[in-house]
Amino acid sequence: MERLDAIDLKILRILQKDSKKTTKEVSELLNLSASPVYERIRRLEKNGYIRKYVALLDKRLVNKPITAVCMVSLRYHNEGFIEKFERQIKALKEVQECYHMAGKVDFFLKINLGDLDEYHEFVRLKLSKIENIGVLESYFVLKEMYSTTAYYF
Missing domain, CATH: 1.10.10.10 (Winged helix-like DNA-binding domain superfamily/Winged helix DNA-binding domain)
Known part of the structure; x- marks a missing residue:
């Protein structure tokens, strides 16, 4: 490089x-x-240093003010199960970010939705349908203190 x-x-x-x-x-x-x-x-x-140009939207103005963080632990951890989970998560348009983690939790998901009822429907009708999820913990952001998309160098 x-x-x-x-x-x-x-x-x-x-x-x-x-x-x-x-x-x-x-x-x-x-x-x-x-x-x-x-x-x-x-x-x-x-050369890939600039991947794409995007517009950062105001989540409140587009009616997605609720930020949920989901910590997901899988039941089975072989490569096939992990790849299937990743494909299924990528198909969920509500998931904005997904990270495969080291430690107690396998995956970290960031989701923005309109309200708690919308989040409940998302979990009940979509996320819970993914068969290999063992534990799902949800956390809700009370206040966004700071956020950036910039890298420091």
């Missing part, structure tokens, strides 16, 4: 804060001409 230089890192920091910045705006912030900045951004995209 290629090494990133100081300019590449500055470009990544700028785009993490605001991915809608134009190449011209980025180049002005770096005191460089637009053409080499454009080429650097394209190279960063091509």
